[in-house]
Amino acid sequence: MLAEKRFCCLGCQTVFSLLQENGLGTYYALETTPGIRMKPAGSFKWAFLDDPAVAETLYDFADATHVRVTLYLPVIHCVACVWLLENLFKLHAGVGRTVVNFARREAAISFDPRKIKFSELAGLLTDIGYEPQFMLGDAQPVKLAAWRKKAWLQIGLAGFGFGNIMLMSLPLYLGLDTFNGPWFKAIAGWLSLGMALPVVLYSAADFWRAAWAGARQRTITLELPIALGLAALYGTSIYQVVTHQGPGYCDSLCGLIFFLLCGRMFQKKTHERLTFDRDYQGFFPLSVIRKTPVGEECVAISRLQTGDQLILRNGELLPADARLVSGEACLDYSFVTGEAEPVKRAAGDHLYAGGRQVGGAITVATLKPVAQSYLATLWDHEAFRKPRDYELDSLTNRYSRRFTRIVIGVACAAAIFWLWQDPSRAQKAFTSVLIVACPCALALAAPLTQGTAQRWLARLNIFLKNGQVIERMAEVDTVVLDKTGTLTATDGRGVLFQAADSPTAGGLTAPEAQWIGSLTRHSTHPNSVRISQYLAVEPRPVQGFVETPGAGIAGEIDGHTVWVGSTEWLAQHGVSLTKATPGVQVAIDGHWRGSFGMENALRPEVAALIAQLGDRFELALLSGDNEREAARFQKIFGPRATLRFNQRPADKLNFIRELQQQGRKVMMVGDGLNDAGALKQAEVGVAVVEHIGGFSPASDVILDAVQLPQLGRVLTFSRQAARVVRLGFGISALYNLAGVSIAAAGLLAPIVCAILMPISSVTVVVFVCSTTAWLGSQTLKLTAAPSQKTTATDRNLPVVATTLEAA
């Protein structure tokens, strides 16, 4: 019955089958489902989770009878997933409550360690289709959650103060105190002061701290005029209330803090589960299997020593430089080099860290500690050690430096003028200028523009690390592109079938394509994945599936035996190949049918993108490959562009630095770990990823590969956004001019302040948000639908990302 139905994901399918079995029984067998081959749920795969040292780092909470752990389950996809996972306790008595966080693709699971081991829990999840992913260095979410909680409390408190003080100030503005007598004014004043105190101390705490830090470093940041304004507002309010001169400015004070905090919250939107600062540790497993005299044991990566003998199984990553002891190594270095083709190595060979074993188990002896491996040394480069501090040089801070000087100048001038004319008004004029010139609108312009722009880009599956990236992107004048994996794709494109009996490409019949496609989708070898993507067929059930890792796969579909693999492998199985063709060979029922040629094809529209970028930017191409395709790319890039081949990771980094020394602002577009240094060094590093949420090196922007053709438009949009910020500054300057004139004349009344401040903030907010949104809809082509190669999971992501709340 499952065969006739199609499901959006494994979760839905599982739920369906569970319901079918009535009563949500613990028994169900996905193995009977056609077309789905469950990965062998070898409990050994998760054995490392029972190592106390590893478990310790993963548990949220643990005692003898209860453990709670938060697991990242990237497969979580729809409502049914939430339902299934939250009913996990029905599947195993040892499992307690499960709470799913859909946006983060996380499940917090409680379990009883006496009844179910952590490794068994991971195995159970894998069995029902939710394989957990473990990463080192992912401890930030806890910190972020604490930050968010505090930010919400600060906003709430400021909002409370703003509303309630305004409630009491309004009667005073409207002259109600004349009915009630002066005591009403006094009570309202003291109550306002009281309510504003926690706002000033708690809600505005970050501004005080930032202003103090800035002052100690002798740099003027935006927080300094804000803090000055806040201090002037509260100081004057206390003075007025104590001396019975008026109700003070507490309503404006709280409103100001409230707006500033809202702006900050809007800007701090984070993309859940996207990691922009991942270092090499993020790519490594938590533990590996070490060979001991008595057998095998799981050992945490951090406790690995030189000379240890490790066992790597299919799909496992080599964490340190090592020498191959035994076994047939076939290492996939796509993380490191971007090259998808696995590399074969023989016993005694030196293996670099970062390779993923494809094929049978191998034994290696480590040569260097993890931290000194070839891969890790890249992170020792100074580009990684020194945090780039663009913050101080942001547009806002450049303006605020000028702004602060002018404001303090005007305040002093006004004070001196009134000391000479009418000394009683001098102090009031001085504080009034500081109060009214408080750069609320200035502080909001940049974050709101950037926040809006970020949201628009997120709809395109382009995620920015933070808002300031937009500013830097607007200044870019040179674009450097990586070739493999960035401009060329390793998916179904570039795959061509060549029949054995025909000189031209093509020639597969529809059923044959269906058989081959059904077979290859069961293998994770890059070539199998590409063939599956190329054929894109409705899967048929496969019987007797066999994989010889690194060599070939075989299975029976609809009564036909299909073999797909290397020439030697087919020859071993007695298939006679009449002529030698490169690529992946196919035999059906024992007869050679033909071969699949694999070429690295350019992503679609790349040529158009390059032409478009070439008009506006200096272009360069860096590639780890040899020069065999130099002529082809020179033609695409045009004669002026710099093309460099045979580039090692350090070369790429140095090339970017040379450009920067010539005064260029560089955007680096790359994908693999081999680009990590260059991405980090460049003003803007763009990581091109096939799957959002998958592994990506440290970068400023994570861009869905499908959206690469939009890069030109994204750059245009960022320039427009920077212009919007400047216009926002202009508007706030106009308001300040008006306000400061009134204040310098010594005429500022609380009601003027209470009206002027929100109006200036709201105008700027409305202007920058609506203009940026409008520009976004005009410039960015939102219609560009994800290509068919994206899975259902990916297609769902943009929706989620935009509905995530501002935090």
Add this chain to the structure above:
Amino acid sequence: MSVIIVLILVSLAVGLIFLGAFIWSVRSGQYEDTLTPSMRMLLEDAPVPCPLPDAGSAAVPLPVQEKNTER
């Protein structure tokens, strides 16, 4: 005219109740995840209380300090 004092005190009390409710909601983690509850609501049957007593507090991820002290 002292009625205005009463009114102010009442309005302030109401405001404080809501502020308290807000603080409670933030601290109990209701702002942690604003997406999943909206989906959970669509499920026909609410998850049955599970047999195993829960570790730590209810639906919320554990606070950091608990992580450190309980070990």
